[in-house]
Each structure stands twice: as C-alpha cells, then as structure tokens.
C-alpha cells in the first residue's frame with residue numbers, strides 16, 4: 315500500500331511503545347565506560363529525575379563517562395548517553411553517583427530516517443506542550459528515550475496509612491545492584507509524595523501486560539488519593555510484611571523500605587531496601603521502550619509483543 319510507504323516520511327514513530335516482556339528483560343545491556351574501564355550497569359542504573367535528566371548508579375565512573383546500550387541478540391551498538399557527574403547521594407555510609415545527561419544519540423534508525431524522525435517528534439512535542447505539564451526540552455526527551463533502550467518495567471505503587479491510601483503507576487524505578495538499593499523517581503507534585511517521605515514504606519505490584527488500560531487509568535492518582543481500596547476495578551491482597559494492599563493478580567509484589575529521599579529538580583528520588591519479594595506467577599509484564607527501538611527490532615524480525 316502506498317500509504318504504508320509514505321507514513322514514515324510524514325508521521326513520527328511513537329515516542330514510547332508499550333510492550334509485553336517476561337521479567338527480567340535481557341534484550342539490551344548497558345555499560346558505563348570511562349578511562350579505558352568498562353562496567354556492566356544493566357541492573358545498576360536508573361533515572362533519578364527528568365528535569366534536569368539525571369541518571370543514578372552505584373558505580374563512580376569519573377567525571378565524564380558514557381553510558382552505552384547494546385542489543386543482546388544482534389550485539390550491535392544502539393545508543394549512547396554522555397554523562398557529567400553531579401554531587402553524590404550519601405546515605406547509610408554509602409555514596410551513590412548521580413550523572414546529568416549532557417548529550418545522547420542512537421543508531422536504531424538509519425540515515426536519513428533518524429534525524430527526520432527526531433525532527434518530526436520534536437515538532438509534535440513543541441506543538442502539544444501544555445503549560446501546566448512538566449515541559450522537558452525535546453532534546454532531553456530524545457535522551458530519555460535512549461535511557462529506555464533497556465525496556466523499563468511498569469509497576470503499581472501502593473501507599474497505605476490510616477489517613478491516606480493510594481495506588482499509581484511508575485516506571486522511573488529499578489535496582490542499583492551493587493549498592494543493594496532500589497530507587498524510585500517520583501514527581502514532587504505527586505499527592506502521596508509527602509506521605510511516602512513520612513511512612514517510609516511502599517509495596518510494588520509488578521503487573522501483567524494485559525492490565526495496561528487499568529494501569530494507565532490509575533495515573534490520575536498521581537494527583538488525587540484513592541478514596542477507598544474497594545473502588546479499584548481489581549482485587550487487592552495485603553503485602554506480606556507491611557500489609558499494604560497490592561494487586562492480587564500481580565506477577566510479583568515487592569515491599570520497599572525507604573531509607574533516604576531527596577529532591578532532585580522536578581522529582582523526589584527515593585532510595586529503598588527491598589524487604590520482601592513475593593514471586594506469585596510467571597508471565598509477561600508491561601514495559602516501556604522507545605518507538606525507535608521497537609522499529610529496530612521489527613527490522614531485525616524480532617519485535618516485542620505490543621499491548
């Protein structure tokens with residue numbers, strides 16, 4: 315069809331693809347490189363804030379390292395982020411490195427589609443920028459997409475106290491393997507952020523990909539608390555140690571104890587310890603990855619299942 319042929323020339327790829335992947339995703343490996351040294355940080359780097367765009371890792375890789383992403387199946391280089399070291403996070407006698415993303419590029423699309431697609435995406439972002447939203451610069455959104463080359467799992471975060479309950483989706487999360495921490499980056503405007511800083515405990519439900527529509531609907535609870543656990547369109551069950559209501563149909567439920575929190579630009583960065591990890595059922599979890607990486611995989615005949 316001529317329309318299929320013309321589409322890439324007039325319409326950008328979606329920024330994000332919502333895909334179904336059995337965790338842990340091993341599709342992409344991430345390496346930090348500096349001064350001739352190379353460290354695998356696939357399970358040791360997370361997004362700490364969006365504005366400015368900041369990456370956290372347990373590895374101190376000097377003042378100007380690069381973070382590189384490789385496709386595990388083809389062995390090919392997918393993208394790079396150029397990092398600049400910021401002041402570290404210091405807690406419990408441990409120091410975690412924070413890096414500001416200064417620049418980035420990817421090779422998921424060939425030339426000239428790569429710059430043309432970025433131009434179309436950036437134009438669309440500028441056109442739809444609503445004044446009340448967290449308006450990231452288009453260049454920073456392009457860099458964020460590169461950080462999502464390691465597909466990011468989506469979870470539902472539950473907060474439960476006698477006076478406040480809530481459940482909302484997050485994907486700016488993940489392990490910082492070498493330090494043993496797990497981090498969450500939550501917009502400081504989130505209605506439950508002060509409660510989380512106070513009670514210092516949450517439950518994470520790793521949700522099946524089939525729950526996508528329900529998960530997206532719950533993003534309204536970034537702004538307003540949940541009136542009643544019974545109002546949810548799915549059953550909940552108490553988490554193992556904390557007794558915080560979590561998704562009964564989750565693939566797994568983790569309980570996190572928050573040991574440190576600090577504001578970094580637009581977000582509150584929570585450092586947590588995993589207190590329990592209940593593996594309930596095997597299945598595919600909702601993940602986010604950039605549209606250009608899904609296009610790359612499609613070209614190689616191995617697209618992720620889209621939901």
Ligand SMILES: Cc1cc2nc3c(=O)[nH]c(=O)nc-3n(C[C@H](O)[C@H](O)[C@H](O)COP(=O)(O)O)c2cc1C
Nearest residue numbers: 447448468483484485486487499500501530533536
């Ligand atoms: C699947 C999904 C994952 C999200 N993950 C995060 C997150 O990790 N951190 C965060 O602060 N907000 C997260 N959000 C919330 C949105 O980015 C946004 O802040 C929220 O929907 C409120 O929108 P607005 O204030 O921009 O209108 C997520 C939303 C969705 C649907």
